[in-house]
Amino acid sequence: NAGVTQTPKFQVLKTGQSMTLQCAQDMNHEYMSWYRQDPGMGLRLIHYSVGAGITDQGEVPNGYNVSRSTTEDFPLRLLSAAPSQTSVYFCASSSKASAVGTQYFGPGTRLLVL
């Protein structure tokens, strides 16, 4: 199993550009999430999905868009990049069958917005 995969690993954008961060999982997990990690702030939830076609906002959703057309994929779109979106982005998935809801994380995407 590949688990949770993310592409690209690293990206540099100019202010105002748009891009999509890709996330895929092969564990047939129903739940998927996007987090951003900033120094001294831990990880903060951006958006999450409880199944194909269903998404909801997390703690810091502004400037990001998501959709979930399949169980496997959960892309994160930056509509108009800003320097404040410079961060490390992690995708995670978890199984609905798990009462505890342990989340499994991808390797991350480092984003630099100039």
Add this chain to the structure above:
Amino acid sequence: AQSVTQLGSHVSVSEGALVLLRCNYSSSVPPYLFWYVQYPNQGLQLLLKYTSAATLVKGINGFEAEFKKSETSFHLTKPSAHMSDAAEYFCAVSSIAGGTSYGKLTFGQGTILTVHP
């Protein structure tokens, strides 16, 4: 509402010494608690989790944590530090009260563990 506070953003120990990373939580429902470890330039790896089955939880790499409801704490310990333990550690609480609902994870700020020879 739920929150997590990790006391100490940096902890430094000598190889072979006790490791103690502190975590206090706040939750309106009985919590599920997690410790994750992040090695440099990698994603988060689950170290251990508390699921209400036992208050002392053993994880990978010799780590363990004890859930203390009266103190709202879930401190992480390891009797003898190894150089390979150097990493950033995150405590997290889940909003799941039980069942199969999606549980939002709330993370602490992280503690960077440095191990000296």
